[in-house]
Structure formats: C-alpha cells, structure tokens
Amino acid sequence: MTDITGGVSGVSGETDIPHADLLAAYAEVVYHRDGPLIAEKQAEIRQTLGDAAFVDCAAIAAAFHGFVRVADATGIPYEGAGGGTDTTDLRSELGIDQFYRIAGE
C-alpha cells in the first residue's frame, strides 16, 4: 500500500512518491488560491514533470475541491470510504479523527 501520510499532514519526511513535496505544495497553494505561488509551482512542475503532467495536477486538485463538497454537504457515511482499508486506527494515526465531523460525534 502506498504511504500517503504526507498527503494528510503535509510531506515532512521520506516518501516513495516522486516529487511529493512539490505536488503537495501545489495542492496547498491551489487551496489557498495564492496566485503568485500558483505561478511559481506551475513553472516548477512544468519544468520538472512536463505540461501534460501539470494539467493533470490542476485537474486532480480541482476534482477534489468538488468531491469534498459533495461528501460533506450530503453527509454520506465516511466509514468504508477506503473500500475496507480505512479503519478507526488508521484515521487516528493520520489525525483524521480530529476533523470536525468525526470529532463532534
């Protein structure tokens, strides 16, 4: 299984995902809609991974700005979202159990 703990709290250590720091940083600047930093990360990703890869990065980030709202506004059950791989222990390890919806239950 791929270690994506860096995706939840930010990449702070070793990971086997190529350019993880750069991709996580891009996701963050898109979330904050920081124009200058988006331009900076765009240039870096295009130079490092290519234009097609950058378009995919933008599309993925965009997709998940939609998915989170569908999930959170409809209140669909979050247990089992990982297809059986998500567990209470995993949510605790990643800090997801501190998210408002779960912490308030």
Place this chain on the structure above:
Amino acid sequence: MTISYPQSDLTVREDLIGAQTRFWEHLAAPGTWLSGAERVAIAAEVRNVRNCAFCKIQKDALSPNSGEGTHQSATDLSPMMVEVIHRIVNDPGRLTESWVRGAVDSGISDGAYVETIGLVSAAMIMDTFAAGIGHDDVPLPEPASGEPIRYTSSGAKRAAAWVPIVEPEDATEEDGDLYPGTRNAYILRALSSVPDTKQGYWDLAVTNYLPAEHMGDFDTHFRAISRNQIELIAARTSALHSCAY
C-alpha cells in the same frame, strides 16, 4: 461555446475541454428543480464567496454557527440559498446534519438542495482548475429558457446520509443509468436522488480525476502523473478541507 483558456499557453486535454464544455451547457439548462437562470446564479454566487466578509468571520470562528452577520450576495437568490452556497463553498468540513435539515425545513426542498450541491461542487471544479493554471474564471454561460423537469426518484430515501439517496438496489428504469459499472461507493450515491445532477457532476468529475471503473486500479497509469502522485494531491486537498470521507 467551447471552453478555452486564452490566457494560458498550456494545451489542455481534449477530453477535459469536452467535459468542461458539457458542464457549462448543463449548468445553463433548466435542471430538475431549478431554472437555468437560478443554476447560473448559483455558479455566480460560488464565485462571490471569495468576497464575502461574513464567510471569513465564520471560517475563523471556533464554531461555524457562531457570529452574527449576513452573507454578501451577488445574485437575487434567496437568503437561505445564499447561506447554503456560501457554507458549502467556504466551510464544507464543518457542515452538520442539523444545518442541512434546517436548510431543507426552511423551504429549500431536498431535491433542490442536492441539485445545488452538485452545481456548487462542479462549479468549484471549474473555477479551481482555472485558478490552478493561473487563468481567470471562465465566463459564465447564458441561461437557457425552459422549465425544470421536477423528477423525484421513487427509490430515494433518507437513511444512510443527510439527504435522500437511491441505493443501487432501489434504482428504477426511470432514473436512467444511475450506477453504470460495478462500483457504487457512497461518493457515487451521494447525488443519486437527482439523477440529472448526478450525471452532470460526474461527467466533469471523472474526466478531471479518473473514470469510476478504474478507481480501484492502482497499477495502470491513466494520466501523465502516476496513480501515487494523483492520490497524494487528492489526499492533501481533502485534508486541507478537513474532509472525513
């Protein structure tokens, strides 16, 4: 009108342009419970959230329901519809069932609420993509005339979620092809009570992300970045939104 990004020198995948163009047409058309004009107004209000001072207060508050104030609206949508749009855009991770039921009890029907979620979420995909490539918002489409179809799925029931859902076993022929393929995780069921909204949203969403039937395939590379890289961006974005799902 085909979507384009003249301010960028990027070549955007044809399938993505196609999906975005289809969504803009879907947005402008009369929907299930909302007119074309209302639907386009929703997309305009989504953009207006960036300017809303009350949204900033709510986002920073310890409790999302604290703070007195009024959302700054850019449309003639009802105050409760504006509240719904602004909360979904601005602070989705802190939405609650009681807030949802309050919105529905105030007069926004379950169907209109689900339709609004689908449109808000898809509009966020459009606008976030534009911002993500350093481009201005794509101009909103002109609303089309016509009446909403006012369809309620006979299989929709409120049990597993805060809104009615058509479980796969309850889908009828009248709903259309609600669950093509074998995957039917709850994210795929969330908008099912309004089939037209589900179809419009997912056509755009999967073209940005991955086709639903491939979401469980971690070995094949469908994009110019690896599956691991895709999921890293997905996970970071979801965590920034504090999305438990």
